[in-house]
Amino acid sequence: MIQTVGIIGAGTMGNGIAQVCAAAGLSVVMVDISDAAVNRGLSTVGGSLERLVKKEKMTAADREATLKRITGTTDRAKLSDCDLVIEAATENEELKVKILKDLCATLSPRTLVATNTSSISITKLAAATDRPDRFIGMHFFNPVPVMALLELIRGLQTSDDTHAKALDFAKRVGKVAITAKNSPGFAVNRILCPMINEAIFALQEGIATAEEIDAGMKLGCNHPIGPLALADLVGLDTML
Ligand code: CAA
Numbered sequence: 358m359i360q361t362v363g364i365i366g367a368g369t370m371g372n373g374i375a376q377v378c379a380a381a382g383l384s385v386v387m388v389d390i391s392d393a394a395v396n397r398g399l400s401t402v403g404g405s406l407e408r409l410v411k412k413e414k415m416t417a418a419d420r421e422a423t424l425k426r427i428t429g430t431t432d433r434a435k436l437s438d439c440d441l442v443i444e445a446a447t448e449n450e451e452l453k454v455k456i457l458k459d460l461c462a463t464l465s466p467r468t469l470v471a472t473n474t475s476s477i478s479i480t481k482l483a484a485a486t487d488r489p490d491r492f493i494g495m496h497f498f499n500p501v502p503v504m505a506l507l508e509l510i511r512g513l514q515t516s517d518d519t520h521a522k523a524l525d526f527a528k529r530v531g532k533v534a535i536t537a538k539n540s541p542g543f544a545v546n547r548i549l550c551p552m553i554n555e556a557i558f559a560l561q562e563g564i565a566t567a568e569e570i571d572a573g574m575k576l577g578c579n580h581p582i583g584p585l586a587l588a589d590l591v592g593l594d595t596m597l
Contacts, residue, residue, distance in 0.1 A: 359469070359526050360384060363436035365456060366445035367398025367429065369592075370473050373501025374443055376402045379426040380415075380502075381530045386428045386435050395429040402427065405502055437463050441526065443495055445473040448595050453477060454485040461487045469519055471495040475546055475595070479512035479539045489514035493523050496543060497532075499591060507532035510543050553596060556584035 362378045364371050367389040375387045375398065389395045406423055409415040415423075428435065436442050442464065446456055453472060461470070470492045472482050483489035494510030507527040511520055520536070527534035537544035556570050565573065571583020580587075588596050 359440040359522065359529065361386070361439045361441075363388065363439035363442035363468075364445055365389075365433070365436075365442065365460070366447075366473075367395050368445070368447075369499060370497060370501060371445040372398035372401045373405075373499065374445055374473065374497055375427050376405055376423070376502050377530045377532070379423045380406075380419075382426070383529070384426050384428075386430060386439060388430055388433050388436060390431060392431060395431060399424075399427065399429045433460065434463055436460065437468075438465055439468055441469045441471060441522075443471045443473055445497075448474060448476065450477050450481075453482060457482060457485045469493070469522060471523065473497055476542060479510045480514065483512040483514050490516040491519050493519050494539070494543070495523060495526075496545070498545075505533050506545070507534045508543055508545055509534050509536045510539050511536065512539050550596070553584045553588050553591075557588070560585065 361384045363386045364375050365388050367387050371387060375385045379385045387395065387398055389398060403424060406415060406420040410417050410420050442460065444453060444456055446452060453474065457470065466488070470486055470488060472479065472494055473496060474482065474494060475496055479494040483492040486492050489512065492512060493515050494512070496508040496510060498504035498506050509520065509523050509527070524534050535544065541547065542550055559565060559570055560567055567585050571585050574580045574583045582590065
């Protein structure tokens with residue numbers, strides 16, 4: 358059973374994952390490369406929990422207890438005894454391979470490792486680790502505290518036991534899991550990214566203004582935000 362979760366990266370995805378894990382009662386170690394990045398991540402979680410307190414969805418005492426369950430650090434060695442470590446660093450294959458290689462050298466052999474990549478092959482990343490059978494894709498969605506989905510992606514080597522533990526973990530942190538094959542864009546981005554690209558092409562061709570394209574998809578298709586606003590939310594660098 359997963360009780361302690363390590364997270365590599367305190368950015369948008371990392372701090373969101375830290376928040377949902379801690380709110381679900383898990384102990385979290387959130388690592389980034391500088392104190393400034395760690396503190397930014399912790400302060401984002403603090404602000405996000407405060408919003409829940411203001412809306413009376415969480416008590417002030419629960420906010421404090423949730424924050425206490427998150428340790429922010431620049432010392433990756435503190436992850437060594439976690440039950441699960443989720444890599445949520447920048448979306449860059451070379452960087453992720455390096456992080457995973459370095460990480461595995463310091464981890465207990467029983468630790469499961471996951472990546473929050475939205476596009477890089479899970480089979481390829483698994484091969485960079487010393488535990489490809491205990492490695493899985495855990496694709497969270499932005500903003501993590503709000504989006505209900507956790508897309509699990511099995512690499513060729515991912516064991517049934519690892520998949521079962523990931524399904525349990527999803528339930529524990531209040532997410533609904535779907536499982537996709539390791540294929541470009543997995544299930545969700547394979548569909549979402551071409552739609553966002555089409556919105557960008559429509560803008561480029563002058564079919565309509567950005568505001569009209571977004572309003573069209575919101576009002577005509579009931580999307581919560583338009584595809585161009587969504588590209589900004591995800592980050593144009595990540596989209597690229
Ligand atoms: N933390 C906690 N709660 C948050 C939050 C955050 N960061 N951001 C918004 N919320 C909550 C608000 O408190 C609010 O809660 P209530 O309904 O209880 O009042 C609710 O979410 C709605 O927020 P707002 O009223 O501020 O604004 P909104 O109605 O415009 O919603 C949104 C904002 C939730 C982002 C909404 O526009 C939305 O769902 N957009 C689509 C998001 C989406 O598609 N995400 C997936 C991106 S793709 C991805 O992540 C994967 C990838 O690999 C590319």
